[in-house]
Amino acid sequence: MPVNLTPPVAAQLLPVSGITLGIAEANIKQPNRKDLLVMQLCAGARVAGVFTKNRFCAAPVIVAREHLAGTDGIRALLVNTGNANAGNGEQGMKDARASCAALAGLLGCKANQILPFSTGVIMEPLPIAKIAAGLPAAVANMCADNWLAAANAILTTDIVAKAISKQVVIDGVTITITGISKGSGMIHPNMATMLGYIATDVAIAQPLLQIMVNEASDRSFNCITVDGDTSTNDALMLIATGKSALSEVNASDSEAAKILQAAINEVAIYLANAIVRDGEGATKFITVHVEGGKSNAECKKIGYAIARSPLVKTAFFASDPNLGRILAAIGYAGIDDLDVNALKLYLGDVLVAENGGRTDSYREEDGQRVMQQSDITIRVVLNRGNAEATLWTCDFSYDYVKINAGYRS
Amino acid sequence: MPVNLTPPVAAQLLPVSGITLGIAEANIKQPNRKDLLVMQLCAGARVAGVFTKNRFCAAPVIVAREHLAGTDGIRALLVNTGNANAGNGEQGMKDARASCAALAGLLGCKANQILPFSTGVIMEPLPIAKIAAGLPAAVANMCADNWLAAANAILTTDIVAKAISKQVVIDGVTITITGISKGSGMIHPNMATMLGYIATDVAIAQPLLQIMVNEASDRSFNCITVDGDTSTNDALMLIATGKSALSEVNASDSEAAKILQAAINEVAIYLANAIVRDGEGATKFITVHVEGGKSNAECKKIGYAIARSPLVKTAFFASDPNLGRILAAIGYAGIDDLDVNALKLYLGDVLVAENGGRTDSYREEDGQRVMQQSDITIRVVLNRGNAEATLWTCDFSYDYVKINAGYRS
Numbered sequence: 049m050p051v052n053l054t055p056p057v058a059a060q061l062l063p064v065s066g067i068t069l070g071i072a073e074a075n076i077k078q079p080n081r082k083d084l085l086v087m088q089l090c091a092g093a094r095v096a097g098v099f100t101k102n103r104f105c106a107a108p109v110i111v112a113r114e115h116l117a118g119t120d121g122i123r124a125l126l127v128n129t130g131n132a133n134a135g136n137g138e139q140g141m142k143d144a145r146a147s148c149a150a151l152a153g154l155l156g157c158k159a160n161q162i163l164p165f166s167t168g169v170i171m172e173p174l175p176i177a178k179i180a181a182g183l184p185a186a187v188a189n190m191c192a193d194n195w196l197a198a199a200n201a202i203l204t205t206d207i208v209a210k211a212i213s214k215q216v217v218i219d220g221v222t223i224t225i226t227g228i229s230k231g232s233g234m235i236h237p238n239m240a241t242m243l244g245y246i247a248t249d250v251a252i253a254q255p256l257l258q259i260m261v262n263e264a265s266d267r268s269f270n271c272i273t274v275d276g277d278t279s280t281n282d283a284l285m286l287i288a289t290g291k292s293a294l295s296e297v298n299a300s301d302s303e304a305a306k307i308l309q310a311a312i313n314e315v316a317i318y319l320a321n322a323i324v325r326d327g328e329g330a331t332k333f334i335t336v337h338v339e340g341g342k343s344n345a346e347c348k349k350i351g352y353a354i355a356r357s358p359l360v361k362t363a364f365f366a367s368d369p370n371l372g373r374i375l376a377a378i379g380y381a382g383i384d385d386l387d388v389n390a391l392k393l394y395l396g397d398v399l400v401a402e403n404g405g406r407t408d409s410y411r412e413e414d415g416q417r418v419m420q421q422s423d424i425t426i427r428v429v430l431n432r433g434n435a436e437a438t439l440w441t442c443d444f445s446y447d448y449v450k451i452n453a454g455y456r457s
Numbered sequence: 458m459p460v461n462l463t464p465p466v467a468a469q470l471l472p473v474s475g476i477t478l479g480i481a482e483a484n485i486k487q488p489n490r491k492d493l494l495v496m497q498l499c500a501g502a503r504v505a506g507v508f509t510k511n512r513f514c515a516a517p518v519i520v521a522r523e524h525l526a527g528t529d530g531i532r533a534l535l536v537n538t539g540n541a542n543a544g545n546g547e548q549g550m551k552d553a554r555a556s557c558a559a560l561a562g563l564l565g566c567k568a569n570q571i572l573p574f575s576t577g578v579i580m581e582p583l584p585i586a587k588i589a590a591g592l593p594a595a596v597a598n599m600c601a602d603n604w605l606a607a608a609n610a611i612l613t614t615d616i617v618a619k620a621i622s623k624q625v626v627i628d629g630v631t632i633t634i635t636g637i638s639k640g641s642g643m644i645h646p647n648m649a650t651m652l653g654y655i656a657t658d659v660a661i662a663q664p665l666l667q668i669m670v671n672e673a674s675d676r677s678f679n680c681i682t683v684d685g686d687t688s689t690n691d692a693l694m695l696i697a698t699g700k701s702a703l704s705e706v707n708a709s710d711s712e713a714a715k716i717l718q719a720a721i722n723e724v725a726i727y728l729a730n731a732i733v734r735d736g737e738g739a740t741k742f743i744t745v746h747v748e749g750g751k752s753n754a755e756c757k758k759i760g761y762a763i764a765r766s767p768l769v770k771t772a773f774f775a776s777d778p779n780l781g782r783i784l785a786a787i788g789y790a791g792i793d794d795l796d797v798n799a800l801k802l803y804l805g806d807v808l809v810a811e812n813g814g815r816t817d818s819y820r821e822e823d824g825q826r827v828m829q830q831s832d833i834t835i836r837v838v839l840n841r842g843n844a845e846a847t848l849w850t851c852d853f854s855y856d857y858v859k860i861n862a863g864y865r866s
Binding site for chain 2: 101102103104105132134135137138139140169170171172279280358359362363365368370371372373375376378379380381383384386388389401403404405406444445446448450452453
């Protein structure tokens, strides 16, 4: 079950002026399930995104990148679940383009003004006829209040929908940010089997929009892991409709940009954490904070060695403070000049290890007490610099194996 | 249960002239269990080894490296199971030295002529008094025929003992190689929670001995993974007693060296594969062969991405030919210029993917047929060079989680 993650409530999700959302049942993988989302954008809306670095990236990723590079302006996003359209060779490319053309026909725009996204099983042909047949219904029910339905429509093995809204005041104008995401397994940067869409009504210059989505991604979706597997389809999109009264934000060092970036990061971190909290089989949510490093990169390296270790993750599942496994993971992280005698390891508020071994003050019952909690922080203090990194992971349970040995995802 | 791994039979394990082995119950972690091994070497025997690269390497690893660098000659190896003496700071170093001193006292040699090895739980103090008390019994029962008992005495979560002997004829002289190993979880290079000891009666010059153990390790123990975790204690030792009638082998390009290296590699690969076959919770043994790469390093990188992927490993557990997961793993292996359209993927004898997607001839029932087998080969043909690499892994089952969530190993 998801760890301390409550389903979003429709009333708390705020429309973003300039965006309407429509959903439909297209029977892509199974019947009686909303599996198609159309997100229509007003003219003049800008979109920037980051995509998976997987070399086997899916056809829709290639097409979306291509369309984003164009100058006609993006008018809609099309998301299907149930099929990833990945590993489908030339036919996959044709199908991704055909899905854009089908939606463009309905919306009266060009195919290259549509961004396609797919998630689900890999290496199965995309049922393009079903998608085309489902689109009219999605277009017919488009409205600005459909964020919760949209968050539900993009799920695969997720249990809980992921969505959040946030408002901040900039120069006296209240601006809105609303985001949704999906992802549960195959979660590891760069990035996750995860789709994320964050929209704001602010006008943001295109170059700054790209900077902002990169930054938000680096602080959130690129800091989570469930199983270390990186998907073929990952994408995070940041949409700026420009419908608010605030004048265009274009300088990254402006006060407005800083407030906006912080708020977008917060939304992105919530959405990324929600993916880990809903990680396949997760029973514990674990924050790994590494500080005192020489660089952010080495802190992340150590953090990921801990966060990915099946031995660490099964120990957390068992609530067993078998903390030597964390030391072992730090040791194999690949930091060749790491002085293991200089670091300190904390579990929650409990100092566990220093001077290369367990600290004298450590008591098994203290470790046990922290291990019983469902939200746990591992803190590693390297004492060799000022850099830090925070990552998020979950434990590794019977249910992870059950889900992934049973479900052709 | 171990995958196609039969327990060794005492009669098939050949003594190596110049080596005697003694075992004892020292109650290190639990009573009524052989947990102590002494391997005594004749004067003039040579030893070379490779050790874990984990920065949190255990105290016995540090001490063994130190003693190997000395010039007094190694006269015995001391192995305890039940406690890794890792993450124990300064006290761990004192205890490792004390164990060498205790054995040296009994054998009438110097403490720096003993190599200590420990395996078991991390970050618990080594019960040095129990070890010292157990040593006389081990010394008392030393004999040349104790290889099977020795293989059993070094196990932790292993189910089956790992041991093999091989004889080859060089220049008309029959020479013997006998090896034992242990390891089941925390298995990943460099190297594994694994201990390996390979002994031959040949006289081998010290520099060549080091070359040979490096080569054997790179072809075997550094090509396996169970869970991607690298231990603090891994060690592979190659012992050459020099008791055979064959004259000293000292040139790596000699015919004798080549025959010997091939035989040692074969023993090392058997012992390393046995660890994977006995991998925690394993139900399938998977060979990952990557060929047509630009370098061995890139072939290994792709092979390990596949071999480590929890999604791939759970699919094999389920006998589900969900082969898109293999493509995804190839894609995120980190080969930036990889042309995914140029590669071919085979499952056993079945061509699965080419031209960036599933091949037209592929039938689900063919994949299913191969997946039912307990020994399966995944073959990736990169078509961009002449390098290759072979790795071995196992599937990921409920029992892996059960073993590691239940056992403080």
